Amino acid sequence: AQSVTQPDIHITVSEGASLELRCNYSYGATPYLFWYVQSPGQGLQLLLKYFSGDTLVQGIKGFEAEFKRSQSSFNLRKPSVHWSDAAEYFCAVGLYNFNKFYFGSGTKLNVKP
Amino acid sequence: EAQVTQNPRYLITVTGKKLTVTCSQNMNHEYMSWYRQDPGLGLRQIYYSMNVEVTDKGDVPEGYKVSRKEKRNFPLILESPSPNQTSLYFCASSSQGASTGELFFGEGSRLTVL
Numbered sequence: 001a002q003s004v005t006q007p008d009i010h011i012t013v014s015e016g017a018s019l020e021l022r023c024n025y026s027y028g029a030t031p032y033l034f035w036y037v038q039s040p041g042q043g044l045q046l047l048l049k050y051f052s053g054d055t056l057v058q059g060i061k062g063f064e065a066e067f068k069r070s071q072s073s074f075n076l077r078k079p080s081v082h083w084s085d086a087a088e089y090f091c092a093v094g095l096y097n098f099n100k101f102y103f104g105s106g107t108k109l110n111v112k113p
Numbered sequence: 114e115a116q117v118t119q120n121p122r123y124l125i126t127v128t129g130k131k132l133t134v135t136c137s138q139n140m141n142h143e144y145m146s147w148y149r150q151d152p153g154l155g156l157r158q159i160y161y162s163m164n165v166e167v168t169d170k171g172d173v174p175e176g177y178k179v180s181r182k183e184k185r186n187f188p189l190i191l192e193s194p195s196p197n198q199t200s201l202y203f204c205a206s207s208s209q210g211a212s213t214g215e216l217f218f219g220e221g222s223r224l225t226v227l
Contacts, residue, residue, distance in 0.1 A: 004155075032214050043117070043203055043218030044156075051214070090155060094214045099163060100171065101146070101216065103155040 004093050006104035013081050014112045021076040021107050023091030032094035033074040035065055038106075039087045047089075050074060061085070086111045115140045119204050119219035126194055127227050134189045134222050136204030142217070144207040145187040149173065149200040150221075156203065162187055194226040 005024045013019055025031060032051050036044040048059025055067040065076045074091060091104040117138045126132055138145065146161035148171075158171030162181040176198055178190040187206075191198060201223050205216040 006155075009153075034214065036216075041220070043205075043220050044216070045218070046215045049214060092156075099144070099161055099169070101156075101158055102172075103148075103157070105153055105155040 004091055004102050004104040006089075006091055006107050008107045009105070010108045010110065012110040012112060015083050016080050019076075019078045019081045019085070019109070021089050021091075021109070023074045023076065023104060024072050025074065025091075025093050025102075026072060027093065027095070033065075033067060034092040034094065034101075035059065035063070035074075035076050036090045036092060036103075037061075037087050038090065044090060047076070081109075081111055083111045083113065085109060115217070117204055117206055117217050117219035119202070119222045121222060122220065123223050125225045125227065128195055129193050132191050132194060132224075134191075134202055134204075134224070136187045136189065136219060137185050138187075138204075138206040138217070139185065140206060140208065140217065141184065142206035142208045143184070145181070146171065146205050146207075146216070147177070147179065147187070147189045148203045148205065149198075150203060151200050159189070159202075191224075194224075196226050198224065199226045200224060 003026050034049045035047040038044045047063050050057050050067045058064050088106045088108045090106050093102045120135045143164045147159040148156040150156045157173045160179040162168045204219045
């Protein structure tokens with residue numbers, strides 16, 4: 001079955017520490033990959049996306065993600081977390097010319113002062 | 114300002130009472146879709162529309178209807194709501210012509226069915 005897995009439900013990091021959020025997918029071919037962020041009470045906002053080419057992609061707010069085909073992973077990273085990064089993060093896969101999207105269950109990030 | 118607008122933002126209703134959640138976008142996007150967000154399940158796609166009069170089922174379409182009579186509007190209809198449709202609903206749109214895949218989301222509509 002097609003799926004997007006985010007194994008960490010909650011993560012807490014200290015402000016200024018580095019961050020890595022994990023995402024694995026199970027599809028036959030390389031799908032289009034996305035990371036979205038949801039601030040409390042808001043809709044989702046695109047952080048970054050991977051379609052093809054360079055496997056390390058840069059996004060907004062200092063985030064980056066690395067696609068690893070051999071591990072079917074698309075992990076999100078940030079070298080130094082800010083308190084404003086506290087939010088819920090969703091990994092997503094787009095299929096069939098972006099008609100169908102599958103989201104992971106999300107990772108809630110808390111940032112300690 | 115480019116945006117996706119959903120109404121109502123909050124609604125409490127009773128089982129069986131038909132309701133419609135409206136969604137409108139001002140970006141001239143061809144593609145629109147509806148999702149429901151439930152704790153621990155992330156977002157699940159209900160229906161999507163590739164253009165006017167073209168709609169298709171997502172992964173959880175049961176109990177929902179949609180229509181796309183105009184490019185900017187994509188209402189979600191619950192003909193006979195049930196408590197298991199209590200959820201947070203998001204509408205999203207995208208410019209597929211650019212093949213960017215980026216979804217622009219509304220702020221969500223929290224629905225409670227008693």
